[in-house]
Amino acid sequence: MASVAQAKSTRSVFSGPNLKFFVAGGVIALAVVYLVMMGLQGTTVYFLTVSELQAKGPAGQNQLFRVSGNLVPGSLVHDNGGLGVHFLIADASSNPLPVVYKGGQVPDVIGDNIEIVAEGKLDAQGTFMANNVLAKCPSRLEDAAPEERDYQ
DSSP states (O other), rough: OOHHHHHHHHTTTSTHHHHHHHHHHHHHHHHHHHHHHHHHHHHHOOEEEEHHHHHHGGBTSSSSSEEEEEOOOOEEETTTSOOOOEEEEOOOTSSOOEEEESSSSSOOOOOOTTTEEEEEEOOOOOEEEEEEEEEOOOTTTTOOOGGOOOOO
16 A cells, blocks of 8 residues: 555656646647747838948848838829839938839828838839838927927
8 A cells, every 4th residue: 555655656747647738738838939929020120211221231132121211302203003102212321212112092291301111122123112101290399499399
């Protein structure tokens, strides 16, 4: 009788039927972690200025980015069908970056010297192929004193 009690007390929690539950739980946990990582990887988009994107050179090609710059005056051209535009954006220390956007609504406030945020990929020719374009709305506080624009 004593040997049966000793055998039961030396059994591990990780043996027999319990082992199957621990293995199954581990596999499920790894699968959930994998799915979360893949989901985050697909939605992660780096935000850059035009000069930062141009500094990446060929390494920046075919990667998803959000790039921000001011619309170069006189560069906005609407396609014949009305569903696309192409334009140039730049910041203070960059060459103009050509942007092509097709198949969507163009923001109404888009115009000369308006800050543009374009989301898309840089192609091999150095043109940014945007799949989403946002324009910063001019603010009534734009010309206000700095203390009036402090939103903290």
